[in-house]
Amino acid sequence: MLKLTARQEQILGLIRDAIENTGFPPTRAEIAQSLGFRSANAAEEHLQALARKGVIEISRGTSRGIRLTDSAHDKAGARPAAPLVPAGILQLNLPLLGMVAAGSPILAQEHVTANYTVDPSLFRSRPDFLLKVRGMSMRDAGIMDGDLLAVKKADSAKNGQIVVARLGDDVTVKRYRKVGSLIELLPENPDFEPIQVQPGRDEFALEGVAVGLLRTWN
Structure with missing residues (x-):
């Protein structure tokens, strides 16, 4: 995983806190408001940078379509949604x-x-x-x-x-x-x-x- 900038660490932490408190990631508008950006487009640029560095995945067409990847687990303290597995493998x-x-x-x-x-x-x-x-x-x-x-x-x-x-x-x-x-x-x-x-x-x-x-x- 590539090293994150201080701002990227801040946004990743914001995503982590939203998932921890509500179970779901923030919208671009919520990120922009929390960090004082003038528009949601600025938040989108940072999210795209985080996606390029492999710590999040972005789903098109939904305002909360942000998932933490395996690379972000240690930083984020949360797991992304995952498919079901056959019964009996896990506990x-x-x-x-x-x-x-x-x-x-x-x-x-x-x-x-x-x-x-x-x-x-x-x-x-x-x-x-x-x-x-x-x-x-x-x-x-x-x-x-x-x-x-x-x-x-x-x-x-x-x-x-x-x-x-x-x-x-x-x-x-x-x-x-x-x-x-x-x-x-x-x-x-x-x-x-x-x-x-x-x-x-x-x-x-x-x-x-x-x-x-x-x-x-x-």
Whole structure:
């Protein structure tokens, strides 16, 4: 790996911190704002330099399409998304959930459609289950239709975290934000509208926070 400049080290650290705190990398605009750049284009130039030096990979077409490579593991303290491997090779066994019935516990046995054994070092903390993503509302966070989201069960979350939430009869994946008593579930795709939740009036529960992503290659 080529030596990084001080600014490149700073940006790599920012990416690391975003992944550690929210499970996902920052956008170009967020990098520019954090570092005082005049435009997202300046952030893009630095990202391209990091990609040339082999510490990140950039996916086209998504604002959060940044992955840390194997060369960056020691610096970043995080693992990139990786394909699944056959069960039995690695040691963490996770249930894959299909359609979740309204009103029943999310980890009820009838929701489990398969089990996968994966490497626990892929995740920033130990997940409890995998949930298959449906739709493209989180596209710009690098979460695509058919991806498997690794989720740690939790009944609370920090602003900015990607969460799995139950809203009425639906289970959804969104970015969490709470201001006062108002909870917002934010998509990462401008084609979708934010969801506003009024605790006590809307039937709402947090099921967990995202701690990683797995992508199957068929």
